[in-house]
Amino acid sequence: MAITLTESAAKHVTRYLSNREKGVGVRVGVKTTGCSGLAYVLEFVDELAAEDQVFESRGVKVVVDPKSLLYIDGTELDFVKEGLNEGFKFNNPNVASECGCGESFNV
Template sequence: MSITLTEKAAAHVNRNLEKRGKGCGLRLGVRTTGCSGLAYELEYVDEPTADDQVFESNGIKVFVDPKSLAYLDGTELDFVREGLNEGFKFQNPNVKDECGCGESFRV
């Protein structure tokens, strides 16, 4: 089982953790929503929970709850700039289909 961050994603997370002045990593999860069924959730972690699975990639700890891990195993998180837009991009080998707007996916 693994979750990884590219160097660009790790640098972006690290900058934001420094700006916040607190936090020990990034939480990656999924929630039920959207036209395809699941959507990614990202948030900074101040206090991990007891059942979190913890992965470390490029110096950043990534926390994942056990239910989400089944959908996220093998995912690589990148940070990209496309024109005027920037944001995280998920390379998830489990995704079978995505909605047209790119906000949700199905496994």
């Protein structure tokens, strides 16, 4: 079981945590929403919860709650720039389908 970051994603997270001057890593999870059922949640972590699973990828702590891990195990988090747009991209091998707008998925 693992969640990994590309070099681009790790650099972006590291830079953001440095600018914040606090935080232990990034939390990756899912929530029920959207037309396909699940959507990704990404937030910076200041404190770990007892049940958190912690992975380290490229020097960054990636924190996942056990329920979310069932849906995102094996996911690679990338940070991409496409034209004027930039953002995180989830390369999740568990996804069976996505909604048309790309905001939600199901497994």
